Amino acid sequence: xxxxxxxxxxxxxxxxxxxxxxxxxxxxxxxxxxxxxxxxxxxxxxxxxxxxxxxxxxxxxxxxxxxxxxxxxxxxxxxxxxxxxxxxxxxxxxxxxxxxxxxxxxxxxxxxxxxxxxxxxxxxxxxxxxxxxxxxxxxxxxxxxxxxxxxxxxxxxxxxxxxxxxxxxxxxxxxxxxxx
Numbered sequence: 001x002x003x004x005x006x007x008x009x010x011x012x013x014x015x016x017x018x019x020x021x022x023x024x025x026x027x028x029x030x031x032x033x034x035x036x037x038x039x040x041x042x043x044x045x046x047x048x049x050x051x052x053x054x055x056x057x058x059x060x061x062x063x064x065x066x067x068x069x070x071x072x073x074x075x076x077x078x079x080x081x082x083x084x085x086x087x088x089x090x091x092x093x094x095x096x097x098x099x100x101x102x103x104x105x106x107x108x109x110x111x112x113x114x115x116x117x118x119x120x121x122x123x124x125x126x127x128x129x130x131x132x133x134x135x136x137x138x139x140x141x142x143x144x145x146x147x148x149x150x151x152x153x154x155x156x157x158x159x160x161x162x163x164x165x166x167x168x169x170x171x172x173x174x175x176x177x178x179x180x
Contacts, residue, residue, distance in 0.1 A: 021158040028146040032167055033081035035139035036088075039170075040079030042135050043091050046128040047076055050098055053121040057105060060112040064105050072098055085170045092132070099125065136170050143167045 050072065057065040075094050079087060106113045113119075147166050150159040 018158055018161070021155050022162050024149065025146070025159070025162065025164050028142065028149065029164070029167075031142040032139065032146060035135060035142050036079065036083055037081050038135045039088055039132060039139060040081075040083065042128055042132040043079050043088070043095070046095055046125060046132065047072065049121055049124040049128060050095060050102075053102060053118065053125070056115060056117045056121060057102060057112055060109045060115075061105050064101075068098055068101055085168045088136075088170055140169045143169050 051069065054065045054069050054072075057068075072094070077087065077091065079091060106118065149155055150164055150166060
C-alpha cells in the first residue's frame with residue numbers, strides 16, 4: 001500500500017513539475033512572439049515613412065521615385081510572430097538599400113534635401129530605427145532567457161517531451177555598417 005501511495009505522490013509531483021515547466025515555456029514563447037510582432041510593427045512604420053519620403057521625392061525625381069516605390073512593393077513582406085530572424089534581416093536590408101538610393105537621389109537634387117517634409121520623414125525614419133533597435137534588444141533578451149531555460153537540467157528533459165525547441169537570436173550589425 002505504501003508503494004502505491006509513494007508512486008501516486010511521485011506521479012502527482014511529476015505532473016505538477018511538467019505542467020510548471022510547460023507553463024513557463026509557453027509564457028516565454030509568447031514574450032518572444034510579442035517581441036517579434038513589435039519588430040514587425042516598427043518595420044512596417046518605417047516602410048510607411050519610406051513610402052511618404054518617396055511620395056515627396058516624386059515631385060523632384062518622378063521616374064526614380066516611381067521605380068523605387070515599385071521595388072518596395074514587390075519586395076516588402078509583413079513581419080509577424082511566426083517570422084524568423086532572417087525575415088527581419090531581409091526587410092531591414094531592403095529598407096537600408098532603399099534609403100541609400102533615396103539619399104543618392106537627394107544628393108543629385110539639392111532642393112529635395114532642403115524640403116521640410118523630406119527632413120521630417122528622414123527624422124521619422126531615424127526615430128523608427130531606434131525603436132527597432134530597442135525591439136531587437138527585447139527580442140534577443142527574451143530568446144536568451146528562453147534558450148537558457150530549455151538547456152538547464154532537469155528542464156532539458158521535459159523540453160524534449162513537450163516539443164519545445166531552441167529559438168534563434170536576431171544577429172546584430174556592426175555600428176555604422178548599416179548607416180547611410
